[in-house]
Structure formats: C-alpha cells, structure tokens
Amino acid sequence: MTATYPLLEAGDVLAYLRRSGLDRLLGDGPAEVRDVTGGNMNRVFVARAGGRGVAVKQAPPWVQVAGPDWPASPERIASEARAYRYLTDLVPDVVPVVHAFDAPAYTLVMEDLSDLRVLRDVFVDRVGEPGAAELGAAVGRFVGELTFATGDLGLTTTQRTELTAAAVNPDLCRLTLDVLLDEPYRPHEHNRFDPALRPDVEAMYANDELRAAVAELRYVFSTRAEALIHGDLHSGSVMVGRRDGADVVKVFDPEFSFVGPIGFDLGLWWANLAIAAAAAHAVGLDAVGAARQSGVAASWAAFERVWRTRWPSRADPAYPDGYLDHWLARIRREAVGFAGIEAVRRVAGYSHAADLTTLPDGVRAATQRRVLAAAVGWITDPIDLPAVGLETP
Ligand SMILES: Nc1ncnc2c1ncn2[C@@H]1O[C@H](COP(=O)(O)OP(=O)(O)OP(=O)(O)O)[C@@H](O)[C@H]1O
Ligand SMILES: [Mg+2]
Known part of the structure; x- marks a missing residue:
C-alpha cells in the first residue's frame, strides 16, 4: 500500500514547519532536525534552532517498524490529539504542550521533551x-x-x-x-x-x-x-x-x-x-x-x-x-x-x-x-x- 498524504522524512521537517507557520516556535540561527523515532508505531522528529525546539510526530498508515505490509489506521494520531485536548485542560503540568494538530497530514507538533x-x-x-x-x-x-x-x-x-x-x-x-x-x-x-x-x-x-x-x-x-x-x-x-x-x-x-x-x-x-x-x-x-x-x-x-x-x-x-x-x-x-x-x-x-x-x-x-x-x-x-x-x- 502507499500513503495518500506526504510522509515526512527528517529533511522535510523544516519546510513543513515553515509551511504550517510553526517555524516561529524555533529560535534564530541554523536549525537541526533529528529523527528520534524510537517506538514501533510512528515517526518522531525533533527540530531545534537557537535553543528552542519542537517535536513532530506523524502516523504512517501502517506500523512504522513493519512497513506497508502491516497496515494500521493513521487515525490513531487523532486519538492522541483528542486525549491531549482533555489533558491540557486537566493536568497541563503532566503532559507536553501541543502546538498544533494537522489532521489531514496525521501530524502532531508538540513541546520538545528532549531535556527529559x-x-x-x-x-x-x-x-x-x-x-x-x-x-x-x-x-x-x-x-x-x-x-x-x-x-x-x-x-x-x-x-x-x-x-x-x-x-x-x-x-x-x-x-x-x-x-x-x-x-x-x-x-x-x-x-x-x-x-x-x-x-x-x-x-x-x-x-x-x-x-x-x-x-x-x-x-x-x-x-x-x-x-x-x-x-x-x-x-x-x-x-x-x-x-x-x-x-x-x-x-x-x-x-x-x-x-x-x-x-x-x-x-x-x-x-x-x-x-x-x-x-x-x-x-x-x-x-x-x-x-x-x-x-x-x-x-x-x-x-x-x-x-x-x-x-x-x-x-x-x-x-x-x-x-x-x-x-x-x-x-x-x-x-x-x-x-x-x-x-x-x-x-x-x-x-x-x-x-x-x-x-x-x-x-x-x-x-x-x-x-x-x-x-x-x-x-x-x-x-x-x-x-x-x-x-x-
Ligand atoms: N515530545 C517529544 N520530545 C522529544 N522526544 C520525543 C517526544 N515525543 C517522543 N519522543 C521520542 O520519540 C520516541 C517515540 O515516541 P512515541 O512513544 O510517542 O512514539 P510511538 O511511535 O508511538 O512509540 P510506540 O511504538 O512505543 O508507541 C520516544 O521514546 C522519545 O524518545
Ligand atoms: Mg505509541
């Protein structure tokens, strides 16, 4: 199977943030993007510039480690975004700040937690x-x-x-x-x-x-x-x-x-x-x-x-x-x-x-x-x- 929306690679993340108007969350100076995908399901990148950063998480329409042979609905990231909406009101100190949820791209942009x-x-x-x-x-x-x-x-x-x-x-x-x-x-x-x-x-x-x-x-x-x-x-x-x-x-x-x-x-x-x-x-x-x-x-x-x-x-x-x-x-x-x-x-x-x-x-x-x-x-x-x-x- 192929994805019906663009899947992000590390090299696309800065352009994606610029297009989405989210590059304002980065500081000045040269930016760097790291692929921190560590789990099984999704892609996760951290973009940083001038001491400020964001994390970008995207759900592909399959299980990330398995690839297209193991399809899984990317709607899971909408579930994640929904939970964060409630949690941000209820326990803001115990969850990352969510900057944006881009539903058509199945992408969530949130606080960089790399210091933890x-x-x-x-x-x-x-x-x-x-x-x-x-x-x-x-x-x-x-x-x-x-x-x-x-x-x-x-x-x-x-x-x-x-x-x-x-x-x-x-x-x-x-x-x-x-x-x-x-x-x-x-x-x-x-x-x-x-x-x-x-x-x-x-x-x-x-x-x-x-x-x-x-x-x-x-x-x-x-x-x-x-x-x-x-x-x-x-x-x-x-x-x-x-x-x-x-x-x-x-x-x-x-x-x-x-x-x-x-x-x-x-x-x-x-x-x-x-x-x-x-x-x-x-x-x-x-x-x-x-x-x-x-x-x-x-x-x-x-x-x-x-x-x-x-x-x-x-x-x-x-x-x-x-x-x-x-x-x-x-x-x-x-x-x-x-x-x-x-x-x-x-x-x-x-x-x-x-x-x-x-x-x-x-x-x-x-x-x-x-x-x-x-x-x-x-x-x-x-x-x-x-x-x-x-x-x-
Ligand atoms: N907001 C963040 N800031 C910095 N690093 C992060 C952030 N979110 C996730 N990461 C890094 O990416 C890794 C994977 O993140 P996450 O668990 O959200 O992805 P996943 O694909 O859903 O993983 P799993 O397969 O375990 O469910 C984390 O273990 C962490 O190292
Ligand atoms: Mg997960």
Missing part, C-alpha cells in the same frame, strides 16, 4: 530516579483527573455518549486484545520467553482458572466504556527529569486512547513500577526497588484523592455518596488484574520489559520467573496492590 528521559531508560540504568513517590502521585493524578472528567461522573449522558462514539480506536484496541489479552496465554508465534521459563509458561497455558480470569478482563476491556483512558500507560510513555530545580513528570503517547476501563491505565502503570522494583532488588539495589514500589501506593492514593475531591461535584447526583467506596474497590480490583496482564506480556509475550531483559545472566531468568508467578496471582486473586515481593526464588 524516558522512564524505561532510567529504570534500565538502575541508578535510582528522582522522587518515585512524586512520580507515582503525578501519574495517579493524571489518571484520576482524566477519568473523572470524561466519565459518567464528569459528563452529562449526552456528552459522554458523544465522546464514546468520537473516541473509538478499533485498530489499537484490536492490537491490545491480541497482544495483551490473548496471545501470551497460548502458544503463539509472537510469544518470546527465556528458555528457562518454558515449564512456567507451559503451566500458564494449562491453567484454566487463569484463562477464565483473563477472559473476564478481556471482556471488561472490550465492554466497559467508562472514561477516556491513555490506553498504553507503561514506563515508555512517561518522561522524567528536572526543570528549574523541580522534578518534572510528563506522560506522552496517548495514541491508544479510547473510552475504556479506568483500571487499565492504573494496572499497566503498576505492573511497570513493580517490574522495575523487582529488577532493582535483583541486583541488590533494595532502596531503589523500595522507592519504585512505593510509586504503586502513591499513584493509587493520588487517584483516590482526585475522585474523593471531585465526587461532590458529580454530574449525576443519582449516584449516592456511599457508592463511591464500592466503585473505588471495583476499579482497584480490575487494575490489579490488568497489572497482571501487563506483567505477563512483558515476560512471556511479544514486547518485553528492557528493565528485565538487561539484567545480568545470573539473575535474569529467576527475576522473570518471579514476575510471572506474581502476575498470575494478580490476575486470579486480585486482592492487594501488585508487588513482586522479595522472597528468594
């Missing part, structure tokens, strides 16, 4: 990161504000139904259903795992209780049109750093966004923190591990705080006060289950966690085994916040 680091890379370094609790709190507030404002409590029935219809994202929901909520639980050509884990993985394939619980979460993902969610909230979708002497947390890449289950965002986030904590403990960095793990409780606390604060202003007063506790307990249970789903695919699915794959030979397989065992428990028995635990394998 992708959290996954920071985790891989295993040197500890600034303020893990602050990190957890920022992401919990992100999920809390987004989901209250765009769900049944923040919107009228008409507004919510319109948003649900406008925000459909069938291609990327399909990808999640396949890659997270199906393939890792049966033999599939996409699945990869350390050969030492084969008995554990085969036991998982044969675990009927697990497969029933996964089916339930798959159904929740498909049918619970609860609020606008990020949809891909792992540590590769968060950047961290410091600006003006303060910790900065930015959540980016909400291209999987749709009106779905609130627990999905929390669960993905928790799994990534618990995995990063397990990786730190595996190499004896117990304080770093504990700090990372503390982000799980901190993000739940921040999420709950937003909901308790906003609840009295809910759009639909037919929900009695007493319902909130019941509601929070359900979200938390589903989130723990989705944390298990995310952790399983990071060990035995298609896309692994670099914090685990980069562990030294002596501890790598054992740590992955512990993550997998913990994850199965989160799915089948979601009673507490997810932690891999420190017991020896």
